[in-house]
Amino acid sequence: MPDESIPLSRRRWITYAGATIAAPACVRHARAADVVRFALGVASGQPRERSLVLWTRLTGPDLPSQVAVHWELARDEGFTQIAGRGTETATADEAHSVHAEPSGLEPGRTYWYRFEALGQRSTSGRTRTAPAPDAAAGLRFALASCQRFDHGHYAAWRHVASADFDFVLFVGDYIYEYPSLPVAVRFHEGGAVRTLEQYRARYAQYKSDPALQAAHAAMPWLLVWDDHEVDNDYANLQGQSLQTDFREQRAAAYRAYWEHMPFPKALRPSGPDMRIYGRYDWGSQVCIHALDDRQYRDVQVCPKPGRGGSNVVRLSDCPQLLDPTRTLLGAAQERWLADSWDPRRRWNLLAQQTLMARLSRAPLDQVAYWTDGWDGYAPARRRLLRTVADRQVPGVVVLGGDVHAHYVADLKVDYDDARAPVVATEICGTSITSRGAAQERVNEWLRHNPHVRYGRSDQRGYVACRLDADALHASLMVVDQPEDLASAVAVAAQFVVDAARPGANAA
Ligand SMILES: [Fe+2]
DSSP: OOOTTSOGGGOSOOEETTEESSOHHHHHHOSSTTOOTTTTOEEEEOOOSSOOEEEEEOOSSSOOSEEEEEEEEESSTTSOSEEEEEEEEEEGGGTTEEEEOOOSOOTTOEEEEEEEETTEEOOOEEEEOOOOTTOOOOEEEEEEOOOOGGGOOOHHHHHHHHSOOSEEEEOSOSSOOSOOOSSOSSOOSSSSOOSHHHHHHHHHHHHTOHHHHHHHHHSOEEEOOOSTTTSTTOBTTBOTTOOTTHHHHHHHHHHHHHHHSOOOGGGOOBTTBOOOOEEEEETTTEEEEEOOSSSSOOOOSSOSTTOOSOOEEEGGGOGGGGOTTOOSSOHHHHHHHHHHOOTTSSEEEEEOSSOOSOOOSSOGGGOEEETTSGGGGHHHHHHHHHHHHHTTOTTEEEEEOSSSSEEEEEEESOTTOTTOOEEEEEEEOOOSSOOOOOHHHHHHHHHHOTTEEEEEOSOOEEEEEEEOSSEEEEEEEEESOTTOTTOOEEEEEEEEEETTEEEEEEO
16 A cells, blocks of 8 residues: 655656666666656556567657667566567657557566657566466456546545556546636646647647556556547547547547557557457356447437537437337447456456436436436446346446546346346446535435435545455555545445356355
8 A cells, every 4th residue: 555645746757666767778878857758657458368568668759760779678666577679660650659569578467668769768667468368357447438637636546556456457538628717626628629639749748747647557457438538428439529530530530549548550540430348257166248339329319409428318208219120339349348357257347438227317207317328328238137037147247437526326127127137247446536416416316226225426536446256356546635635545335246246246
């Protein structure tokens, strides 16, 4: 656990659990003190049994159009036992980003990595491969989402960086495309983000944060996006403002996302398309399906006049909510998921963007739903959970974000039947910084949705998850003062999920 006494807000760099927050090595090696080539830190991701992805992006003025960037991967923190090295060409066309892909690695092993270019060396990062397929390994991960920069400082990331996780599971809203309001904890540079250069600049600003850099440098990340990496509430090729050039905006946003995330070169987007959904296996007991509920969805029904995006509507005013042909994942991804559930695993984790449980916003005689989440696509939710029930898929735990609240819920095929069995469990993590709905409203919603066991929208944080063959333990972590990087971070509540019996139990 971190030493809460250290005045972090006043320190430029500090080491947590082997992860150096800023880049003293860069400064030491720099020819000119004001030119830092690795100012955005390092990252790793997509941990597989024998491979993973290492990321950085060069910074500073006068970068040549092509730069050779050397990387090395070691079995020890001192880089005396080198496990791999190579050279990538960082190009201006790809914002001088680097996506190195060492392979032939040992399963279930910790590695350290670093980069060198233009006479400077990056800080080093720590990463880890997935366990061997026959290893009955446990898993520890941090579930996180929604890190709106101008809503707070990243005390949650400071805390994650110091903890012992196998990876961070980040389920969307890495950046926000908005300008900042005059009252903000800190300010977005520039206005609303629409172009490739603007998206690149926004990512660079977020990634300049030392606590976020520390969380990346401390462990690999598994990532999916949500809407704000592109445009609030976008659906498929429709922007919230029905902008006519949304295809180009999405292409620019996806491109910048790939440039700034530890995804492999094979996933580099082509125009407005980038496949991010996929499956990750963790030893013999766990598989993780990472979903994309933005790129392929049908547009939201019953929007506000003249707009795209979400609305809150009564079912009686919007019968299209019950249209069984509509989909949140797209037909191909729905089929892929249905075929990929793994009956041999103890745990089938589902990493996706938003709250899956029904959360009706009014008494049941005048049911109202938020149309952007799964409630706006209830027949698709029913299809997914019906498959889980019919095939008795073991250990299904749905992990999400988006709604800026900690929610823990029992998932059912039929929410209208009070006796319907629980078929899966949901843990939705609150935001790192982004503000949530008023707690009084959530308290009201909870009264009408008894399958939602816990709901707190007034706290920021993340979820610390730990699982073995028998149980998953979820600790809902909360930040005491989101505007203070040095804030205390504590456990607000704990839940346990039995591998053999779906549903959440308060610990
Ligand atoms: Fe968000």
